[in-house]
Amino acid sequence: MLANDLILFSQVIEFGSFSKAAEANNLTNSSVSKRIARLEKSLGVQLLYRTTRKLTVTEAGSILAMGAKSVQQATNDAISAVSGFGDQIKGHIKMSVPTISGDLLLAEAVAEFCSRHPNLTVDMSMDNKFVDLINDGYDLVIRTGHLEDSSLIARHIIDSQWVVCASPFFINKYGNPETPEDLKQYNCLKYTYQTFGADEWQFKTENQDYFVKVSGSLATNNASALRKAVLAGHGIGYLPRCLVYPDLCNGELIELFKTQVAKKLGVYAVYPFTKHQPQKIKMLVEHIKSQYLAMSHYFVADFSRV
Incomplete structure (x- = not known):
């Protein structure tokens, strides 16, 4: 099994189509299709359901997507280490936050973070529903409540x-x-x-x-x-x-x-498990936590319980 095929699979999931993944890698659609089929054959499972209109990820595909994204991130980190990119905060982050915290502090906090890092863009949705990080393509979610999905990392911010x-x-x-x-x-x-x-x-x-x-x-x-x-x-x-x-x-x-x-209830920063967490996610989580702690009196009456 080739690491390049895992990376290509991750890109197909990210872009939502073979054609966009092909365009991004300067490949033909048929070449992308053959490589994904080769990956499925080597694993002995179907990863995608294909129709003329859309791609649907199977359960096995969702599990593999987490690992494939790690492979892609590890590759990017290795390249970044020698190019100087790793020290910069750039790219895109898709995140979801609860409405109360979003209105109270997160909208301003995230906008401030983007202002500090002009090469970064953030798509922040404010919604109380528990989104599916993997299938919905979120890089970071702020949640209030209890975390049950063990495949995710949850960092406690405040109570x-x-x-x-x-x-x-x-x-x-x-x-x-x-x-x-x-x-x-x-x-x-x-x-x-x-x-x-x-x-x-x-x-x-x-x-x-x-x-x-x-x-x-x-x-x-x-x-x-x-x-x-x-x-x-x-x-x-x-x-x-x-x-x-x-x-x-x-x-x-x-x-x-x-x-x-x-x-x-605990407030958590939640993100997919990966051995190579992007620097932009680490720094954004730190910034968000500092903003919560600066307003800790809003959340807890006794500061010692933060």
């Missing part, structure tokens, strides 16, 4: 605490719940875009965590919309601290049960 909060208007009108159990008697607005916990809010004692099942008139998958409803005095919310931190500081929202709320 994101959640808070229970309500507006002064709501508290004055309906009273202040004295214990988490009292929330069962209040209109609790629910954030549905999460793995669990929309109507089971997590609290803690000295010995253990427990859940309080709540109900309310509004449920939404948009945290910013839920924040507005809570600010308007329509109910009590259970939200990421970073989203409502300015509202807590200026008194537009009141934090309830400060020492008893248990929900805390």
